[in-house]
Amino acid sequence: MGVPTTPAVATSSGSPGRPYVLLSCATSIDGYIDDATEQRLMLSNDEDLDRIDAVRAGCDAILVGAGTVRRDDPRLVVRSERLRRARVARGLPPSPAKVTLTARGDLDRRARFFTVGDAERFVYCASPAVEKTTELLDGLATVVDAGDPVDHGRVLADLAGRGVGRLMVEGGGTVHAQFLTAGLADELHLVVAPFFVGDRRAPRFVADGRFPWHSGRRARVAEVRQIGDVVLLRYALSERCGDS
Numbered sequence: 001m002g003v004p005t006t007p008a009v010a011t012s013s014g015s016p017g018r019p020y021v022l023l024s025c026a027t028s029i030d031g032y033i034d035d036a037t038e039q040r041l042m043l044s045n046d047e048d049l050d051r052i053d054a055v056r057a058g059c060d061a062i063l064v065g066a067g068t069v070r071r072d073d074p075r076l077v078v079r080s081e082r083l084r085r086a087r088v089a090r091g092l093p094p095s096p097a098k099v100t101l102t103a104r105g106d107l108d109r110r111a112r113f114f115t116v117g118d119a120e121r122f123v124y125c126a127s128p129a130v131e132k133t134t135e136l137l138d139g140l141a142t143v144v145d146a147g148d149p150v151d152h153g154r155v156l157a158d159l160a161g162r163g164v165g166r167l168m169v170e171g172g173g174t175v176h177a178q179f180l181t182a183g184l185a186d187e188l189h190l191v192v193a194p195f196f197v198g199d200r201r202a203p204r205f206v207a208d209g210r211f212p213w214h215s216g217r218r219a220r221v222a223e224v225r226q227i228g229d230v231v232l233l234r235y236a237l238s239e240r241c242g243d244s
């Protein structure tokens with residue numbers, strides 16, 4: 001299937017230069033975002049998945065790292081027919097564009113990222129792997145040279161140029177840590193599931209790093225909401241983040 005040529009139409013909460021960036025993640029009580037087994041760990045509940053669907057529907061693009069594409073094989077589409085119709089009524093495609101980052105370019109053409117839905121798909125690739133990845137994904141995605149190493153500012157500027165005003169970043173840990181440490185996140189939705197993983201072989205929300213928020217510079221809590229048996233913590237990470 002070819003990639004549609006029309007740019008995603010912005011929902012216009014971004015500013016020139018870069019989109020508004022919303023990070024979304026679910027963790028266990030002890031801060032793990034997965035376990036160490038082969039199966040995908042369910043941290044959210046059905047009600048929260050509906051909320052995430054609505055957040056997706058309000059964005060122009062959804063970004064995940066290539067690790068998440070390989071490990072979770074996510075569809076990254078708006079599931080609700082009602083929300084898809086509402087987007088179309090606003091002149092938008094039914095689902096946001098899909099975006100991934102890769103240095104190696106070693107992606108599977110059969111991944112649902114590439115095969116499910118009609119959304120535009122973008123692969124931001126480190127320069128040395130662009131040629132190989134373009135050949136590999138021929139017709140399945142637009143492969144964009146994102147520098148060597150990949151430059152997040154360049155990725156965000158390119159997305160803005162394609163009409164992406166609001167970007168949802170859905171993980172995994174490597175990608176979340178990069179956006180956070182680079183100060184490129186406006187808002188964080190952190191869902192805490194009511195159980196422990198207790199296995200240090202499992203991935204955590206973020207690895208070590210120099211984060212702009214620490215004991216001397218605390219992030220602002222914009223909202224706390226119980227959703228069934230999970231809790232949503234919404235943190236404002238920039239002045240661009242409102243309270244609603």
Ligand SMILES: NC(=O)c1ccc[n+]([C@@H]2O[C@H](COP(=O)([O-])OP(=O)(O)OC[C@H]3O[C@@H](n4cnc5c(N)ncnc54)[C@H](OP(=O)(O)O)[C@@H]3O)[C@@H](O)[C@H]2O)c1
Binds near residue numbers: 104150174
């Ligand atoms: N609980 C949740 O909310 C949630 C959500 C999503 C994922 N997860 C979990 O997160 C885990 C995966 O996390 P992860 O940290 O291993 O993977 P990840 O962050 O999804 O992806 C990391 C990969 O993305 C590419 N990448 C990331 N930053 C890059 C950069 N700056 N330049 C070039 N390439 C870059 C590289 O791909 P290449 O190797 O191709 O070069 C890298 O290996 C899985 O266990 C998944 O289940 C949990």
